[in-house]
Amino acid sequence: MRRIISVTVVLIATFSVLSAAPSDSTQLAGYTRDNSQSERQWEEKFRVLPDPARIRDDMQRLSARPHNVGSAYDKDNAEWLLSTFKQWGLDAHIETFSVLFPTPKQRAVELLEPTRYTAKLEEPAIAVDPTSGQKAEQLPTYNAYSIDGDVTAPLVYVNYGTLEDYEELDRLGISVKGAIVIARYGHSWRGIKPKVAAEHGAVGCIIYSDPRNDGYFQGDVFPKGALRNEWGAQRGSVEDMPLYPGDPLTPGVGATADAKRLSLSEAKVLTKIPVLPISYGDAQPLLSALEGPVAPEAWRGALPITYHIGPGPAKVHLLVKSNWDLKPVNDVIVTIPGSELPNEWVIRGNHHDAWVNGAQDPVSGMSPEMEELRALSDLLKQGWRPKRTIIYAAWDGEEPGLLGSTEWGEAHADELRQKAVAYLNTDGNDRGFLEVEGSHSLESFINDVARDITDPEKNTSVWERRKLYDISKAKTDEDRKDVRDRSQLRIDAAGSGSDYTVFVDHLGIASLNLGYGGEVDSGIYHSIYDDFYWYTHFDDPTFVYGRALSQTLGTAVMRLADADVVPLEFNGMADTYARYLDELEKLAKKKRDDAIERDRELDEGVFTAVADPTKKSVPPPRLAIPPYLNFAPLHNAIDTLKTSAKNYQTALAATLANGALAKASAVDEKLIATEHALTNDQGLPDRPWFKNQLYAPGFYTGYAVKTMPAIREAIEQDKWPLADQSIEVVAKVLLNEAAAIDGATAELQKLTQ
């Protein structure tokens, strides 16, 4: 495996050569020199195969009709995928689970006072858009896993409905107790909004799409442009996935026919209050009817009104009733058996279910995945034999709650923990820059892959383009220098929101989530307008980024499957975790400083002095000054981890130089254990499903990741003894990680003895 310093030198010295010469001039990480050469040849054969025209055709087929969980066309798609994969000569099957999936029976949002308005709750068909009129098959706009409810109450506008927004309401002396809140989409994952509203005593929750966020403020609206129009609304799950994702009735186990199921009332992931999404056309009459304080500037959207908070005089009736049946989810699973290491699995997935037609979400990721499989089947016919087993999955039921992937992961948990080398996820695709998030043991690997993929719009690699993009977006000189000087581009940790969750967070399998994006403004997310017409007019009409996605993921799958040693790398991981520690220390210091400053300002009378007496204003509560935390165990653990990482890379280089990799499977076994070492059995405080101690979706953010989550959330939530305990827990996990790496190093050293 390449070392950081030498890479930097190579890049500076021979950049023009690298651009001109074929990329096989450098040795692949985890490969002997000979195997690296032959791998490069196979990969190059692979990358000419994905065909934009086929990606387009597959998208048109898969998105031709609404295909939500339980729908006829969802099943039809699964069967069509199965038969297509089989036609290509691949070993494919459907694995079915039986999951709770509520669909709406009754929905109503009515303004009763001071004027009357009945929300349409309906996205109209658009003449130029052929599939938008498939009314009979479209799921109505709703939030899955909202409990049933029928409430009438005064309305309060709560901005994004985050914890900070409720602190602001406290400052304004406004309570949502007994009220229906209206929150706008954005900033937090939608499921957080009813959760936090209920915690504050609200009895109902309406979520609307403000034109500031994905409507006319951002660009022309559909069908003139790509943004959300007046009546477009965002469906979506409000299952409390930060507690656990997947089937609400079978946490931790696969939702097979005979699984033991919770009753509805035992399922803690349903919302506590009813919730419905609405369009801004429906929201404007409600928001216009609010009085009370003018919303703070950051709360105001782009509707042509003065945003008031309430409560009232707007009084609203909210009604949600669902059918709570179990529905099947059909995962389509393809297996390409490994020729040498069949018990090591490289897994690749994208979901196939959608909220409606879902051309962008998920089909723009699903059809490139199909092209990968078609191309790989072609390579198999040409004689390529992957060393490890490759498993391709077309997941069902991602939209309601990562159902298909989570149930599959739970059903096969033991085997996966033992065999899975890595999981590679996509979930849609757009034009633009390569976006990668996930496990830092794969950071170096995916950087190398990205160096070999050509950007369809620019005469450069997607890696180079991303690097220049990162330079352009760097917020500080320090960040910009980091991008320029580091041999590898940093990848973000993965939060949640797609099918990698069970792999990263529950099973401890090294995972990546990838896609292209950043050049497409979009306001059709989870609406009936996310369809073939929209995608081919406003996203990637020539499907060249679809091809790039196929090339990227296919190359990554092959390179993982064929490597002499699984190409994990730990120096970058240790470097990144050290940064997390630094962040946590700064966060703890900031909490302390902020509390001291807050209390000092209360003593000085700042809040009283600056308050306008014509407006209600409540000083913030006095804060207890946080104690100093003992970060020493974490410092020590990271030092140990850095040493282990360095030793592993030294041993690996020596082994590869020797060509002595006959029994690399023993090394792989230890390497697979390294990612498990990031988990523990207890899981996170109060959410045991989440085993990973390095990465988790935030309990109050939903999608957005919290790294070292037990510590970070304890600090954020002022749980100081828990923070100190969690430092010990994470330090222990990192020492386990170091030991696991040492285990792999020892196996490597055996090979060269």
Next chain:
Amino acid sequence: MRRIISVTVVLIATFSVLSAAPSDSTQLAGYTRDNSQSERQWEEKFRVLPDPARIRDDMQRLSARPHNVGSAYDKDNAEWLLSTFKQWGLDAHIETFSVLFPTPKQRAVELLEPTRYTAKLEEPAIAVDPTSGQKAEQLPTYNAYSIDGDVTAPLVYVNYGTLEDYEELDRLGISVKGAIVIARYGHSWRGIKPKVAAEHGAVGCIIYSDPRNDGYFQGDVFPKGALRNEWGAQRGSVEDMPLYPGDPLTPGVGATADAKRLSLSEAKVLTKIPVLPISYGDAQPLLSALEGPVAPEAWRGALPITYHIGPGPAKVHLLVKSNWDLKPVNDVIVTIPGSELPNEWVIRGNHHDAWVNGAQDPVSGMSPEMEELRALSDLLKQGWRPKRTIIYAAWDGEEPGLLGSTEWGEAHADELRQKAVAYLNTDGNDRGFLEVEGSHSLESFINDVARDITDPEKNTSVWERRKLYDISKAKTDEDRKDVRDRSQLRIDAAGSGSDYTVFVDHLGIASLNLGYGGEVDSGIYHSIYDDFYWYTHFDDPTFVYGRALSQTLGTAVMRLADADVVPLEFNGMADTYARYLDELEKLAKKKRDDAIERDRELDEGVFTAVADPTKKSVPPPRLAIPPYLNFAPLHNAIDTLKTSAKNYQTALAATLANGALAKASAVDEKLIATEHALTNDQGLPDRPWFKNQLYAPGFYTGYAVKTMPAIREAIEQDKWPLADQSIEVVAKVLLNEAAAIDGATAELQKLTQ
């Protein structure tokens, strides 16, 4: 004079005593102990006199009808002020100048393509607002000193129309050459918008009030709330006042009947292209008709449209024709002769003319000024005799171009340079916090005054409330610490935009501009709705802040007039100027760093790599790397200034302790010279009217101040040799300032010898 360290100690030790006990427990700066006591007694007598009911009545009278320059009611107000002052037994007269003041004959804004729309250009009467219907006397919406023009051209949206906005247009590959630009009000002074547009080749300019800036986005619109409604528009001057203010035809001299006048074509301060202001009701059809790129996020306002930039397809016809007559401006001048030092003048002013009824602007400052005069006339009857001469001015013609004050200042320039101790300005008033800007030699003085004024809403001094406000608004820990630790609150330098300009910038007279504000949202600026109805519903309905303004300014005037030595202070000045130097060094460094970074990114290909090929994008131009500048002369001069400032305070303390102030007039003479020392005869590069080398309105900002303007603007505009020369010039001026202070110190030392 009080020293900084002792004040801090006093504040900490005796704050509760200070709050409870009368404020005469501390000695006034510039006063012997005995005189301090008697001054405090007179000031306390003064402060009970201003009467909110009278301020209200005076506002109602002055704003009863439109009273723009040249109107019948403007003259009527001047005569009423004169007779009122005379009734109070004061020596008052009217001084009249004859100035160029264009008023509109023809105005049109028409959208010709792709649809047709004719702008209303009319603010409607509102039923509940009695004066809004005085149509016959209202000046129409227009921008005074726009040249005549009749142009038809494609439209381009230019955001605020600042230099930075045109750089953004360059990046988007959009030229305004031959186009009519539409800019929104805000960020720069309005006169900058047509000036910069013309420099970039535009043929016409429309300025509109976006609801984002002072309409429904900010709060409920008039008459429900205080903000600008759909058809409200902002009148205002576009005279190029950063070149010179006052009558365009008589720069540098008083516009007396026999003054030598430029021809219209010689007057460089008229705009180069026609310009008109419009409401957002009139702007929306124009902006909606634009295509081309979507405006960058920071450019988007709050209209319910997607903001595009153009050019076109919107094609617009703009017509402006004015009557270019000379009109009279009538300054009302009151003189209260000094009993001991009649040749030292303390000057106080607020303008009386308005764009329309002008209850807030300017009458909310003018009627408290009247109350000061009424109260002072009362004190005179009680036996008070100010040591120095007090001059009160009610300026005319401020709105079109600071006409009345500038012409008066120019007409009496020699006498003012010799006699004026200080000028104190107000220009309207609102509820909220004391706002002060101006000369730093008066910083310590005005802090002391503010400590003696009680905030009408809080049980505290306006100084204490402002301090707590500054703590709450501090952007960094360092800034917050500065507010807490420094004995005096910092005041901002004054830019332009009101009648202090000729005093500060042209004559070099220590000046302050004061007012209360920060608690009133307002969208009636320069509209027909700025009237008694609006002010008494949405601003300071009980006029308690009007009373506070009277108390503040009256106290300041008395304290300046009665002092044993003019209470200027130079330690704070030197401290502030050292900060300006620091800012300039950082600015020069930033310009260097930014140029190096820009060129590096051009070399790396960043701009090309990140550009979306479906959108036009032009890399920014390569920059020459700025040279290092020689700031040493400025460092040395500031060191010298600090020493002189310290020596002066030491000498003053010794003198006051001695009570030896029989011949203080010699000291005063030197002190008056200190503020002149900040000017030089040459003035600023390319704008010789601006003599002050420390403070000036920015050539490209208009209202906003540039401190050490010759250096700062040279750096901003990449004029490096000029920057180096200007450092020498400003250093020379500061050495002159130090020498002037030394002159005052020498006079003080004579008194104690």
